Amino acid sequence: MIKYIGLYHFTISEPRYALVDGFSAETQCFLRDKTRSSEMLFMVLWLKGVKFTVTTVDMRKKPAELKDLAPGTNPPFLLYNGTLKTDFIKIEEFLEQTLAPPRYPHLSPLNKESFDVGADIFAKFSAFIKNNPNNTFHEKNLLREFKRLDDYLNSPLPEEIDHNSRENITVSKRKFLDGDRLTLADCNLLPKLHVIRVAAKKYCNFDIPAEFTGVWRYLQNAYEREEFKQTCPADIEIEKAYFTVANQRK
Secondary structure (H helix, E strand, O other), rough: OOOOOOOOEEEEEOOOEEEEEEOOOEEEEEEEOOHHHHHHHHOOOOOOOHEEEHHHHHHHHHOHHOOOOOOOOOOOEEEOOOEEOOOOOHHHHHHHHOOOOOOOOOOOOHHHHHHOOOOOOOHHHHHHHHHOOOOOOHHHHHHHHHHHHHHHHHHOOHOOOOOOOOOOOOOOOEEEOOOOOOOOOHHHHHHHHHHHHHHHHHHHOOOOOOOHHHHHHHHHHHOOHHHHOOOOOOHHHHHHHHHHHHOOOO
């Protein structure tokens, strides 16, 4: 398991897709430790099959390239051939466009709903863990988002329905959001679900209800994949990260 220490500094050299006027360009991606963004980008790079190096950096002794790079801006940010990108979505889009076929697989989902379905779940969790445990309002909001996700995971995608078959598929058996392969949608949602599962159980005694069979099928399939399992922070790291927030609940 990868332990998050200090600041992660990726250096990705790709001769085929990082050429500018015949010169090899270097891509550098800086990530803050113990964040979902670092896990998300680890997953993206792993799924792309990119060979990359990870160097831990002590933020108290910043390397020269960090001192003048994006002053006042917190990671993640990406430097590509002198061009700086500081928005996580832009970084993700860059990796998808630059690390492209035929050498690298596309990771974009086929269905837009696969990206949209879990968009609000982490915000609902954040409100839940910060507020009065005796107030059920925020828990109900979180459960509503889980129900929405569960409904989507259990509903067959258009690609699962064979209109020439007599078999009527009413419940999806797919492994992930957009089918049986991990996509960018999973890279965005799975780290959030992992944090929710660990932190909500530790500080709110909240378990994802067993009735949400689609969500549990999704998580179980994800934990069987090295790309997810090996990039998850340890439970204790998540618990430490939410200790102060959880103990300020009123």
